[in-house]
Amino acid sequence: MPPPRRRANPDRRVPLTLLARRLTSRDIWTLEMLLEHTVLTSTHLTDLLTVSRRSVNRRLATLTRLGVIDSFRPHHRPGSAPEHYVLGTTGAALLAARYATTPAALGWHRDQATRAMFSPFLTHDTGTRTFFTHLTRTTASGEHLTTWWSERRCAQLWDDLATPDGYGQITGPTGSSTPFFVEFDTGTESLPRLATKLDSYAELATTTRTRPLLLFTLHSTTRETNLHQRLTGHRALDHLAVATTSRDQHHPADDAWLPVGRPATRTRLVGLPGTWPANLRPTPVLAADDEPAAGLRPDARPAVPAPAPLPPPHIDRY
Incomplete structure (x- = not known):
């Protein structure tokens, strides 16, 4: 016998x-975050x-019932994974x-949901989201x-x-900002492979005439120590400011960051640039108005602006 027909969900036919009119400002923010990430x-x-x-x-x-978002739950052992959400058909049309x-x-x-669920990079990608969420x-x-x-x-x-794997900017109470790039390490790549990533960032620094701050978040303190040894004397450090943390011992919003090649103690992310001498401190790869620095195409900016990392104020019931 043929399977019973599902009744059409009337919510999915809502123009x-x-x-x-049924979506709050926080709903719209959620959709924009799913589009971005x-x-x-x-x-x-x-x-x-x-x-x-x-x-x-x-x-x-x-929102799932309305067709605005879709969800899936990947297989996870032991235990169970949380529900994973992506932008749905109606949500994409609305944006x-x-x-x-x-x-x-x-x-x-x-x-979108099928591609995400079977992506070999799902664990890496959700780990990167967790890193930024912690910040x-x-x-x-x-x-x-702030970014x-x-x-x-x-x-x-x-x-x-x-x-x-991502770009961010954290702002302190005085208004000073620290922009940074992130490399999220799951431990599957060799240390020489991680070290070669510095070469491309050095090229970016030369092209944009800046000194970017590159952060490595590693899964263990042992791997972090070994990476510091591997990067000792790396020529890319002449063009970059590099710092690391380990997720097994430190929270990224705390005194967690250790500069590479500097005799310094762990510090907070917002104060990290001050651990380098004035002539070696990182400089932003974006201008004050978030325009690309020198050396990049003027039309490189995406057409849709990135959402704010935090949602609008909680004025609606959620």
Whole structure:
């Protein structure tokens, strides 16, 4: 016998003009974050939205029912993985209308969930999201993450030169900002392979006439120590400021960062540039107005702006 037909979900036929009236500003922010970062877990969204997990899960279930987002749960052993969310068909259409373009032009694919679920890089990608999510944590010192760009956005600007896993900027209570590139290490690449990544960043530094700050987040303190030994005397350190941390011992928002090639103790990310002498301190690869530095194409900037790392104020029920 043929399988029973599913009843069409009436919510999925809601016109965009009516659907938009049902979405809060935080819903729109969630859609833009999924467009920017492709996959976010329920844990990521709970941490970012700073409300209870129950409230977040209830709202995500509503958005899924509306077809605005899709979800999947990858196989995980032992235990179970959290729900993973991607931008759905209706959500992509809504954002495309918002930016007067098409879902394809936004980089969205109809099989977004399937591609993400079977991606060999899913663990690496969600780990990178976790790293940045940790940096959004409110600290007593008043530091906050003001910029969080995805690997895809970085590729649009710097792919011919370097391929970071993300780009961010953290701002201190005095208004001083520390921009940085991130390399998220899962331990699957050899240390010589990690060391060769510095060469492309050195080329980026030469092309843009800047001195970027490159961060390595490693899965263990032992691997971090070995990487420091491997990078001793590396010629790319003449053009870069490099620092590391280990996830088994340190939280990235704390005194976790150890400069490479400098006799220094661990420090907070916002104070990291001060550990180098004045003539060797990192300089931003973007101008003050977030325009690309010298040496990059003027049309390299993506058409859709990156969302803020933190959601709008909690004025609606979520």
